Amino acid sequence: MVFEAISMVILQPECMLIISDWHTGISNGMKSIFPDASHGFCAYHLANNLKQHCRKRGDVINLYYRATYAFRVVEFDSLMVKMKSIHSKVHDELVEVGIQKFSLVHCPRKRYHMITINIAESMNSCLLVIQKLPIISIAEFIRDLLQRWFHNHRCNARETPTFLTQDAYQHVKDRVLSS
Template sequence: MYVGQFQAASANVIGQSYAPKLSNGANICLKDIMRDMREKHGVEQLYKKVWLCNMHGQLYKLYKLAAYSYRTEVCDKYLTDISNIHRRAFDYLINVGVEIWSLAYCLEKRYGFMTINIAEAINSAAKEARKLPITSLDNEGKVWTVDLELRTCTCRKFDLDMLPCAHAITVCRHTRVPKERLCSDYFTTQWLQTAYTPSIHLVPHHSSWILPEHVSSCVVHPSEGRRQSGRPKKIRIRYSLEGYETRVCTNCEESGHNRITCTKPRQARSVSKSSSSSVGQKTSIP
């Protein structure tokens, strides 16, 4: 069972299997792990894939959870997990400054949750939750306090995003307060129009530009490009809902090969009935 599991294992499974060996900043060479997997289990994997799936994958997930958490205690929890896995990565994040990359510790309002393609954002957010069954949650027994006048909530989503969170929307439903009034003025069309109110100065023709000597004397050449080897692809890229035509062998009528590469005995081609009936017959002309 153990050998069979690793025979069909992907790089992600191998990385998770050897994660305890690389914990606590242990100095273990992944090349030795790859040689061990090849000799003992017969698994051949790329060094880069295993490294990304093991170290980079775990650290990136924890860093992303810590960076986008709204509460400081949640951010500290993920930082502790990062410290247990890779101490040097934890020291680097602390030395850089938690307030620079963390949403919970940031001293200013951050901008980064808006998108021009909301459908793709929803699909990526619900990608992991699609396979889970629908069930009712009690939010782990936690109680959130909402202040509609100050536009705050103890979950801090209302404070940082400046948009009503799920708890604030629930309060609006019970108190019959329009939730649109709780949105920040930055999201209104009036502020959008105000952003484009100042006049935009057009760039004149390049003949009227006044350039310094060190700029005008500098000649920037295009980068040397190299044509990609091989024949250029001319086949149209199909979209996901468009099917592909399956070609079959004319000899054995199986897919995966053609008549030339077919290993089965060659069969005589069947002649159509109309053509075979006309062979050897005389045509009488009245």
């Protein structure tokens, strides 16, 4: 139902990337309502699932986050090889999940350096101040807030010459020049 409502206002779903936890309802809703959109997993939620395999191995989770945020394929591959050598079960689970679901550098859409679903937490904090308003006022507030956020992201994306954000592009450029 939520995806159907969203589909009425999203004009280009083929350009959309939805980041979520592993909730199957989200995946199923996406497949039926937004079959051309991409789906990524929240790095934080994925890390929590991986911790089940390596509770006392902070080094493995550190490698996972470094791979997730890697800006170059060669850097990502190197970190994944290292991970496989120290904890093959976590490596294999990540490959099974699909590297394009969590890796910044392998994402098929512009991810704008958004790796987690902290946006949901941001939204919750914004709604605290209006929670006693009538539902129509709350709905209008949410529409306006999301419209501003998406507009700002779209404007930033149009000015971005690559699939990376300006900050990420500068970071990669600086690292390439220093090596």
